[in-house]
Structure formats: C-alpha cells, structure tokens
Amino acid sequence: MLISPPFLTRLSLALVMPNPKFLTLSLCTMACTAVDETRNSGAFIRSPSTFRSFISRDQGSTFLPESGRYHLYISYACPWACRCLSLLKMKGLEQAISFTSVKPIWERTKEGDAHMGWVFPVSDMEEPDAVPDPLNGAKTIRELYEFASANYSGKFTVPVLWDKKLKTIVSNESAEIIRMLNSEFNDIAENRDLDLYPLDLQSQIDEVNEWIYDSINNGVYRSGFATKQEPYDKAIKTLYGALDKCEEILSKQRYLCGSTLTEADIRLFVTLIRFDEVYAVHFKCNKKVLREYPNLFNYTKEIFQIPGISSTVNMNHIKKHYYGSHPSINPYGIIPQGPNIDYSSPHNRERLFS
Numbered sequence: 398m399l400i401s402p403p404f405l406t407r408l409s410l411a412l413v414m415p416n417p418k419f420l421t422l423s424l425c426t427m428a429c430t431a432v433d434e435t436r437n438s439g440a441f442i443r444s445p446s447t448f449r450s451f452i453s454r455d456q457g458s459t460f461l462p463e464s465g466r467y468h469l470y471i472s473y474a475c476p477w478a479c480r481c482l483s484l485l486k487m488k489g490l491e492q493a494i495s496f497t498s499v500k501p502i503w504e505r506t507k508e509g510d511a512h513m514g515w516v517f518p519v520s521d522m523e524e525p526d527a528v529p530d531p532l533n534g535a536k537t538i539r540e541l542y543e544f545a546s547a548n549y550s551g552k553f554t555v556p557v558l559w560d561k562k563l564k565t566i567v568s569n570e571s572a573e574i575i576r577m578l579n580s581e582f583n584d585i586a587e588n589r590d591l592d593l594y595p596l597d598l599q600s601q602i603d604e605v606n607e608w609i610y611d612s613i614n615n616g617v618y619r620s621g622f623a624t625k626q627e628p629y630d631k632a633i634k635t636l637y638g639a640l641d642k643c644e645e646i647l648s649k650q651r652y653l654c655g656s657t658l659t660e661a662d663i664r665l666f667v668t669l670i671r672f673d674e675v676y677a678v679h680f681k682c683n684k685k686v687l688r689e690y691p692n693l694f695n696y697t698k699e700i701f702q703i704p705g706i707s708s709t710v711n712m713n714h715i716k717k718h719y720y721g722s723h724p725s726i727n728p729y730g731i732i733p734q735g736p737n738i739d740y741s742s743p744h745n746r747e748r749l750f751s
C-alpha cells in the first residue's frame with residue numbers, strides 16, 4: 398500500500414504526487430469517472446484512491462483527532478461513503494465530525510468539459526437530504542480536489558474526509574477512513590468501547606474483506622460496467638460464488654467473523670442493501686436476488702436495524718443516482734418502481750447468538 402506523505406502546508410499539497418500505482422492503472426487522460434475505467438477487454442478496473450493520510454492520536458501527527466476539525470463529504474448513494482457514515486454514527490461521532498451529502502445525480506462539473514460528477518445543490522431546498530457545501534462554498538466535489546491539489550489527475554470520488562484546519566483532503570479512501578473513525582477518536586466518541594476492528598480478529602477481518610471486496614463490493618461494479626460478455630460472465634460467476642459462500646457462513650454464525658459484529662459486516666452490508674433495489678436490475682446481477690438468500694437477507698435486515706444504520710440508507714438518493722447517472726447503461730434514466738423492501742421487519746438472527 399502506498400501512502401502519500403503527510404500534508405504539512407498548503408504548498409506541500411500542491412506538490413503531492415499521485416499514487417504511482419494509480420498512474421499505471423488509470424485509463425483517463427482527462428477528468429474521468431468510474432464508468433470510463435473499462436478496458437478494451439471490456440472489463441472494469443477500479444483505480445486506487447490518491448489521498449492517503451491518516452488521522453492519528455500519535456504525538457507529532459499532522460492530523461490529530463480533534464473535535465470539530467473534520468468534515469465528511471458523502472453521497473448517500475455511494476456504498477463506500479456510507480460505510481464511513483455508518484462508522485461515524487455507530488461510534489457516536491456526530492457532534493465531533495460534521496458531514497453533508499451531495500446531490501444524487503451526476504452533473505457537468507465544469508463548463509467546456511465533458512466530465513460528469515458530484516455536485517452540491519445551490520440551496521437546502523433543491524434536493525431533500527443534500528445541502529450546499531458548508532465549508533468552502535464549492536459547487537462540485539471536483540473543486541475540493543482541485544483546491545487540495547493543483548495538479549490532481551484522478552477521479553473526483555466520495556467519500557472525502559476534509560480537514561477544516563489545513564483546508565485539505567485527509568483521505569478519499571473509505572477502507573482507511575473507517576479505521577480512523579473506529580480507533581482514533583475514542584477520547585471524544587460517545588461509543589468509545591465499540592471496536593469494529595478488534596486485535597484478535599484483525600487477520601480474519603482482513604482476509605474476509607479481501608475476497609468480499611473483489612467479488613462482491615467491487616464485483617457488482619465489474620458486472621455492471623462490463624462492456625463485453627466474457628468479463629460480465631466472469632464477474633457474475635465470482636459474485637455468486639461469494640454470495641453463496643456468505644450465505645453458508647451466515648447460516649452457522651451471526652456475523653462474518655463469528656459472534657461479533659465487525660467492520661467486515663458493515664462493508665458487506667452497504668452492498669447488500671443496494672442489491673435488490675439497484676444492482677439486480679441496473680448492474681444485471683439477477684442470477685438470484687438477495688431475498689432468495691434467507692440468511693443474507695435476514696442478516697441485512699439485522700444490520701439495517703442497528704441504531705444509527707437506517708439513517709445512512711437513503712433509497713431515494715441511491716436509486717436516483719445509479720439509474721440517473723450512467724446513461725451508457727440506462728440511457729433514459731428511468732427509475733424502476735420496485736421492489737421497495739421493508740428492512741425493518743423481524744430478522745430472527747438472535748437464534749445464532751452463541
């Protein structure tokens with residue numbers, strides 16, 4: 398894993414180098430989105446995130462875990478952003494770290510430029526649950542990236558963890574943001590005892606995260622963004638192999654790593670909650686829907702019902718975004734009406750609490 402140097406001053410930000418791995422994988426010569434990351438082979442290959450600093454309690458850290466210092470820019474539509482929001486809520490960090498959501502449907506981010514991306518509403522009234530940028534008056538997420546790094550050449554993704562003090566991006570990598578939220582804010586978190594990455598389970602969590610990321614979290618995108626039959630078929634095979642494996646695991650134990658809820662469950666949940674409403678249709682993941690997996694479906698309901706989690710699930714934003722932002726997949730932007738699943742119904746997972 399490559400980590401960019403800590404950002405000390407505004408000047409150093411302008412000099413920050415993109416992750417070299419990103420340079421080799423990126424297919425975009427101009428501003429681009431994930432939809433453009435499909436190779437000639439027809440396979441979707443996601444490029445790595447670029448801002449990789451860490452908030453840390455360690456003495457001398459550039460980014461200390463101070464209350465009121467950080468802001469999390471999210472889209473309610475985005476699974477990666479919502480795993481960060483879930484941690485923020487579960488740890489009881491709402492007073493310490495502010496957050497806002499952009500509008501769900503991508504729009505042009507610059508005049509005279511074809512790039513489509515995340516934009517802020519101009520007023521609170523424009524779009525329910527989206528608000529104008531409260532810190533920098535930015536019109537787009539792109540503006541935040543360009544402000545933080547003058548020569549930035551990557552994608553303009555959410556989540557963005559923003560430092561109000563140094564006026565820069567700390568991290569745009571959700572896998573790392575959730576770790577910071579889990580462990581570094583315990584002096585100010587209301588739920589400081591909640592540990593979703595406990596020492597004794599770390600290697601198990603890492604192992605589970607790896608195959609679930611490849612085959613499920615990113616797998617649905619590999620299916621949906623494939624532009625040829627073969628990579629689509631391959632993505633589906635891997636995706637359903639992994640879903641079957643999760644179903645099997647969750648028929649015997651309550652959570653992915655045993656009887657304790659961990660970050661691995663939150664990371665899987667954000668994909669599962671979008672599965673039947675979006676991925677089954679928009680990304681052609683329709684070999685089986687989640688509701689046909691009794692254990693996975695009940696498990697999704699259970700996590701949805703954990704205090705704080707349901708407020709991170711905004712199905713209006715989710716459906717508007719996917720069906721409305723990828724014209725190459727859904728040219729008319731029509732949003733399917735169903736299936737409107739009730740995730741607050743009983744889940745019966747307590748029986749596995751052993």
Ligand SMILES: N[C@@H](CCC(=O)N[C@@H](CS)C(=O)NCC(=O)O)C(=O)O
Pocket residue numbers: 429430431432445446474475476477478514552553554555556569570571572
């Ligand atoms: N590795 C990033 C991925 C974030 C990501 O891909 N976010 C999507 C939204 S779901 C995005 O902002 N896409 C904008 C684009 O593709 O231009 C993370 O996990 O934080």
